[in-house]
Amino acid sequence: MPHDALRSILPVIGLPADRAAAVSFSNAGDPVLPTPFRIAKAGAATLAATGLAAAALWAMRTGRQPSVGGDVR
Numbered sequence: 001m002p003h004d005a006l007r008s009i010l011p012v013i014g015l016p017a018d019r020a021a022a023v024s025f026s027n028a029g030d031p032v033l034p035t036p037f038r039i040a041k042a043g044a045a046t047l048a049a050t051g052l053a054a055a056a057l058w059a060m061r062t063g064r065q066p067s068v069g070g071d072v073r
Helices: 003-013 017-022 039-062
Strands: 022-026 068-071
Touching: 003 017, 003 022, 003 039, 017 022, 017 039, 022 039, 039 068
Parallel strands: 022 068
Antiparallel strands: none
8 A cells, every 4th residue: 555655755754654644545556557666656655745745834834734635546
């Protein structure tokens, strides 16, 4: 699942790993492309980490926590 990859990325950018639970992923099947590498999972986790960082900034500015989600495809 992309959540496992996301949990490993979040501490690197200064967010707690448990924030991964706040992200919803759809279409989590991998591989999307015919390759032995799980690029869809890694790409979705990276984009979700960016979304969580942006959501944290928005929450600091407005006091409201937006939801974060992504489509693995």
